[in-house]
Amino acid sequence: MKNGNYLRKLSKMVVARKYVLAKHFEGAPKESDLKIVEEELPPLKDGEFLAEAVYLSVDPYMRAYAYKLPLGETMVGTQIAKITESKNKNFPAGKYVVGKFDWRTHTISTGDTGTNQGPASHPPYIVPDFGELPLSYALGVLGMPGTTAYFGFLEICQPKPGETVIITAAAGAVGSIVGQIAKIKGCRVIGVTGSNEKGQYLMDNFGFDGYVNYKCDDIEQQLEKVAPEGIDCYFDNVAGEISSKIIKYMKMFGRISVCGSISSYNTNVNTPPKVSCVQLHMLRKQLRMQGFQNYLFYNRSFEGINQNLQWVKEGKLKYTETVTQGFENMTKAFIEMLEGKNIGKAIVKV
């Protein structure tokens, strides 16, 4: 190869950085469980595009899912990326795309699937026009957490005006949206959080009517105080003993939407935590409990995104993000989200 051609090839070469699993998580994830490696990307083929990460999402499911990944595999995840080069007319250069491109700085995609084996996810899509709203909302209220809140609450809990709704992990990405949708629907809303500061934040910023701090040992007294007449709808992000306590306070024909089980994600999947039995309460009160995964409503995703967008524009749905700067701080952001250091959606800005 002539020297000039070699240099031209070098100048177009893209080196991606990505996080791979160095050690399977045991208990809470540690910085040393993941490591950054570099990967030289090949030139684009017809039908492909190159996308450069701008915002990456850190989500609880990554902790729960990681045991399925072989060591050395790239961590799964969704990001917003800028298309910098394209040989695919549906994904033109200059546009921003939401894709399951995992924990990587640069990705070559055909637009069909993610880069990795992994959980069910939306194929890549161009970020819709949000008007003046920040691009990063596509990872939160105008993305997966937003549609999880919208469908998981409205479809499964079927809330009615005047009913009392309780939400665990209420100050987080999904919980803070569920609470506000419940207020929009005319419900009385109680949030369960890990600190009084977060509880107060919910009341001051998102219009919640009360909160329970699950880290205090008087949970039952707190529940009696905030929901003296009982609970109609429970949106459960957490599971575990707090859920058993809440279920005891539910009213006749109450509905429970099981969205997440974060209290058990740091535990080995084969040895789940033991909690108080709830079946007798469920039977006596004739409660209905349904688990769901976001992709159940996959075909209706944009219905949820568009409704949330309208509510955000109308000022009815407020949105908060906890942003960590720098791709090199992905693991830190992930660990801190699992520890509850976030309010609203935890994301990383490259």
Ligand SMILES: NC(=O)C1=CN([C@@H]2O[C@H](COP(=O)(O)OP(=O)(O)OC[C@H]3O[C@@H](n4cnc5c(N)ncnc54)[C@H](OP(=O)(O)O)[C@@H]3O)[C@@H](O)[C@H]2O)C=CC1
């Ligand atoms: N079914 C589905 O399709 C989806 C489910 N989910 C689930 O929804 C839940 C919330 O996700 P998301 O909104 O993204 O995350 P959040 O933004 O809510 O962040 C996680 C929060 O969980 C709380 N938390 C952590 N450990 C515990 C614990 N042991 N007990 C109680 N609370 C805890 C922390 O808040 P605090 O300070 O209050 O402790 C932390 O801020 C998760 O369980 C997730 O898996 C999310 C998306 C889709």
Ligand SMILES: CCCCCC(=O)/C=C/[C@@H]1[C@@H](C/C=C\CCCC(=O)O)[C@@H](O)C[C@H]1O
């Ligand atoms: C693995 C626990 C998932 C907990 C709920 C949750 O946060 C779901 C988020 C989905 C996620 C699916 C991730 C893993 C599903 C694995 C199911 C299994 O059987 O292990 C991803 O698709 C984005 C969210 O919709």
